[in-house]
Amino acid sequence: MIRRLFAIIHKEINHILRDPRTLIVLFAMPATMVVLFGFALNMDIEHIPIAVIDRDNTPESRDFIRAFTGSKYFSVKYRIDTADQVENLFRNRRIKAALVIPDGFGKDFADRPEADIQLLVDGSDPTYGQAVVNYASAIAITYSVSNPAVARLIPVDIRDIFLYNPDLKGSNFITPGLVAVILMMACALLTSITIAREKETGTMDVLMVSPVRPIEIVVGKVIPYVGVSLINAVFILTFAKLVFNIPLRGDLVLLLGLSVIYVYCALGIGLFISSIAKTQQVAMMAALVATIMPSILLSGFMFPIFSMPAAIRIFTYLVPAKYYLEIIRGILLKSSTFSQLQGQVLFLAVLGTAFVIIASLRFKTRVH
Amino acid sequence: MKALKYIIKKEFIQLRRTRAMIGITLFMPIFQLVILGFAVSGDVIHVPTALIDLDNSRLSRTLSGKFENTRYLDIKYHSRNLRDSDRYLEENKAILAITIPRNFEQDITRGKRPAIMVKADAQNTNIALTGSGYVRRILQSWITSLTPGGVMPVALHMINTESRVWYNPELKQTWFMVPGILVLLVTIITMLLTGLAIVREREIGTLEQLMVTPITRTELILGKTIPFAIIGMLDMALALAVAKVIYQIPITGSVFLFFGLALIYIFCTLGLGILVSTIAHTQQQALFLDWYIMVFCIIMSGFFLPLENMPKFIYPLTYINPVRYFMTIVRELFLKGAGFADLLGPTAALTGLAVILMTAAVIRFNKRLG
Numbered sequence: 001m002i003r004r005l006f007a008i009i010h011k012e013i014n015h016i017l018r019d020p021r022t023l024i025v026l027f028a029m030p031a032t033m034v035v036l037f038g039f040a041l042n043m044d045i046e047h048i049p050i051a052v053i054d055r056d057n058t059p060e061s062r063d064f065i066r067a068f069t070g071s072k073y074f075s076v077k078y079r080i081d082t083a084d085q086v087e088n089l090f091r092n093r094r095i096k097a098a099l100v101i102p103d104g105f106g107k108d109f110a111d112r113p114e115a116d117i118q119l120l121v122d123g124s125d126p127t128y129g130q131a132v133v134n135y136a137s138a139i140a141i142t143y144s145v146s147n148p149a150v151a152r153l154i155p156v157d158i159r160d161i162f163l164y165n166p167d168l169k170g171s172n173f174i175t176p177g178l179v180a181v182i183l184m185m186a187c188a189l190l191t192s193i194t195i196a197r198e199k200e201t202g203t204m205d206v207l208m209v210s211p212v213r214p215i216e217i218v219v220g221k222v223i224p225y226v227g228v229s230l231i232n233a234v235f236i237l238t239f240a241k242l243v244f245n246i247p248l249r250g251d252l253v254l255l256l257g258l259s260v261i262y263v264y265c266a267l268g269i270g271l272f273i274s275s276i277a278k279t280q281q282v283a284m285m286a287a288l289v290a291t292i293m294p295s296i297l298l299s300g301f302m303f304p305i306f307s308m309p310a311a312i313r314i315f316t317y318l319v320p321a322k323y324y325l326e327i328i329r330g331i332l333l334k335s336s337t338f339s340q341l342q343g344q345v346l347f348l349a350v351l352g353t354a355f356v357i358i359a360s361l362r363f364k365t366r367v368h
Numbered sequence: 369m370k371a372l373k374y375i376i377k378k379e380f381i382q383l384r385r386t387r388a389m390i391g392i393t394l395f396m397p398i399f400q401l402v403i404l405g406f407a408v409s410g411d412v413i414h415v416p417t418a419l420i421d422l423d424n425s426r427l428s429r430t431l432s433g434k435f436e437n438t439r440y441l442d443i444k445y446h447s448r449n450l451r452d453s454d455r456y457l458e459e460n461k462a463i464l465a466i467t468i469p470r471n472f473e474q475d476i477t478r479g480k481r482p483a484i485m486v487k488a489d490a491q492n493t494n495i496a497l498t499g500s501g502y503v504r505r506i507l508q509s510w511i512t513s514l515t516p517g518g519v520m521p522v523a524l525h526m527i528n529t530e531s532r533v534w535y536n537p538e539l540k541q542t543w544f545m546v547p548g549i550l551v552l553l554v555t556i557i558t559m560l561l562t563g564l565a566i567v568r569e570r571e572i573g574t575l576e577q578l579m580v581t582p583i584t585r586t587e588l589i590l591g592k593t594i595p596f597a598i599i600g601m602l603d604m605a606l607a608l609a610v611a612k613v614i615y616q617i618p619i620t621g622s623v624f625l626f627f628g629l630a631l632i633y634i635f636c637t638l639g640l641g642i643l644v645s646t647i648a649h650t651q652q653q654a655l656f657l658d659w660y661i662m663v664f665c666i667i668m669s670g671f672f673l674p675l676e677n678m679p680k681f682i683y684p685l686t687y688i689n690p691v692r693y694f695m696t697i698v699r700e701l702f703l704k705g706a707g708f709a710d711l712l713g714p715t716a717a718l719t720g721l722a723v724i725l726m727t728a729a730v731i732r733f734n735k736r737l738g
Contacts, residue, residue: 022653029660037667042677043494090534091710093700119529123536124703126411126544128674133539134501137529141508156476157483158507160500162490163457173492182663189659193652281564282388284655289396289556292662293549297404302672304495306414306442306463312407326460333491340459 004212008220012194016224026190027232030182031239037178038244043170045131051078051089051098060106064117067143068099073135083120090122097121097132164333171244176332177301179236180324183259184266184295185288187229191270192287193280194221195359200279214363218275218356222267229263230256250331254338258331258345262324265348268355269320275362295321323348371583375591379565383595393561393599397553398606401546405615408545412498417464418445418456425473434510435466440502453487463489464499535703546615547698548671550607554630555637555665555691558600560658562641566592566733567654570645585734593638600634601627611702620705629697629715632722636690639725646732665691690725693718 086098100118108115123129165172198204277283299321323344330336453465467485475482490496569575611617648654669691693714700706
């Protein structure tokens with residue numbers, strides 16, 4: 001058993017080493033991806049281009065507008081007279097919103113409990129739209145309250161404490177996520193063709209008539225790639241750490257240990273696809289289509305899982321990247337311990353083993 | 369031209385023979401669009417929250433009630449113990465922990481301004497900020513509701529912001545993301561199909577066989593692109609139907625314009641696919657190259673986050689990304705009802721890229737064969 005397994009492992013390692021070009025690409029690509037995309041995915045929305053329509057044109061309205069021009073969130077690009085021009089500016093993507101100060105604003109603000117302003121928002125990009133609405137009302141509230149006479153009247157204070165990422169650095173969130181997503185895809189793509197290739201070139205028949213058992217073939221194919229992928233993981237992590245200065249608050253050894261389980265799970269998916277596909281082409285298409293979008297969209301990489309509809313949340317349990325995201329972010333940012341991550345580890349191990357077992361079962365039925 | 373017809377026919381026969389291919393090229397993208405569109409509804413709602421009420425007075429209970437009565441927060445845990453505010457966050461059970469301090473009611477009536485403490489798990493900065501914003505807004509409306517009850521002596525001089533949102537009044541993320549996913553899925557399929565089809569023929573040697581037949585190179589390239597263009601357009605049509613029927617996106621622009629511009633776009637992705645096939649020696653290499661290009665195109669397209677957010681030194685890279693232009697076109701056309709004149713800029717860029725990519729592909733392809 002062990003001897004046969006070693007023979008398969010030896011054969012796979014030869015396969016890997018024979019094509020150093022692919023190996024270099026495999027290491028270089030993910031590392032550059034993490035760096036490039038870590039910079040590109042900037043979550044902080046600032047300098048939103050807006051237009052201002054000041055119908056009041058009093059010292060009060062001008063002072064209020066200064067609260068917008070002085071904010072880093074907005075940059076006032078146009079001062080226009082009528083709302084008719086807004087539509088054109090929206091259509092040409094020049095501005096995202098228009099602030100309208102109605103006639104009588106200054107008088108209302110001084111004499112009455114409430115004064116109204118109006119905000120016209122281009123909602124075609126809801127991320128921007130929501131940010132505009134939130135920032136603008138925050139500015140309006142802060143502006144009202146900055147008047148000390150008013151501040152005294154507000155009976156309750158609020159104090160925010162941001163844990164784990166007190167500087168609110170987006171890259172602390174995005175970069176570990178990128179590590180998880182890219183590692184997933186690299187691993188699944190790597191093994192997706194190993195079995196399909198042997199089928200296509202006919203060497204599978206040779207393996208089949210040898211005394212090697214299906215499970216030995218599958219495990220023998222996984223082990224070398226776990227090694228390769230783990231080196232890859234270390235490489236990616238080091239790059240992310242050096243370039244983005246991601247904190248490492250937890251245990252590095254724990255992180256590497258759990259990365260092995262994740263890599264094993266991702267490789268298992270590739271093998272599973274490979275065992276189903278008849279040709280390399282089918283295997284590759286399936287691997288790419290099956291891993292690229294789900295690991296980006298269903299993993300919690302950017303979109304919070306708790307906000308998804310219940311039916312969709314069930315699908316996320318099948319996405320290994322979801323668990324690893326919690327593990328890697330937990331260890332890096334929250335110094336989570338093993339006991340706090342048990343659930344995630346268990347799911348990863350079960351998923352990975354299920355894929356490996358199904359892959360080797362698919363094998364057996366094929367032989368008979 | 370007769371030869372062209374035969375090559376196209378051959379490609380379709382090949383596709384039909386591997387039945388899995390039809391599933392992967394037509395059904396998998398549509399299935400994913402159906403699932404993923406719902407996943408990225410993106411609005412931050414149901415934020416898991418722990419509520420720690422240290423006062424347990426009449427006022428603190430009405431405030432708690434306010435926090436519970438919103439779909440923005442999901443109060444999962446109630447507690448009277450200050451230590452829990454850290455515990456739930458640490459154990460990944462909650463994102464927010466709201467603490468109402470001791471003597472809350474007493475302090476308010478005495479005008480001592482007690483402070484509500486909001487602890488947020490700020491790993492995802494967006495969620496942390498949005499969550500604390502929700503708390504602030506709920507608190508604000510609670511304070512206003514207090515005024516007539518006499519707790520607050522005088523009315524406030526507040527500025528109200530009234531927002532009117534155009535094109536997508538409820539700011540539904542699905543309306544924005546589904547067109548984006550549509551673009552990405554079609555990109556993945558068309559680019560991979562052409563690239564792999566050519567590398568495969570070279571790997572098994574049938575490409576040389578084709579070259580000794582009287583088929584011209586132009587015919588060969590056209591024969592290798594037209595079938596995949598057809599599949600790509602078919603995917604577009606199916607995806608459009610999903611967007612309209614399942615997600616009820618009000619497609620305000622012209623459907624003809626959409627298909628016209630889609631065709632230009634597909635020439636870009638096919639050109640990219642052929643280019644990759646001329647660089648890669650094996651299918652595996654083609655796969656990894658395609659993967660790299662695709663992830664690049666997705667991240668640099670403004671699919672997740674506004675392009676304007678990118679740092680200046682990276683932004684120019686988006687100019688060479690065809691996905692970026694088509695993403696803008698589809699979203700503007702779907703939601704804003706943009707016409708050809710509004711889309712002149714992205715269309716020109718897309719056409720330019722299509723010409724450059726196709727020309728480069730044909731030149732490299734001829735060289736590799738020569």
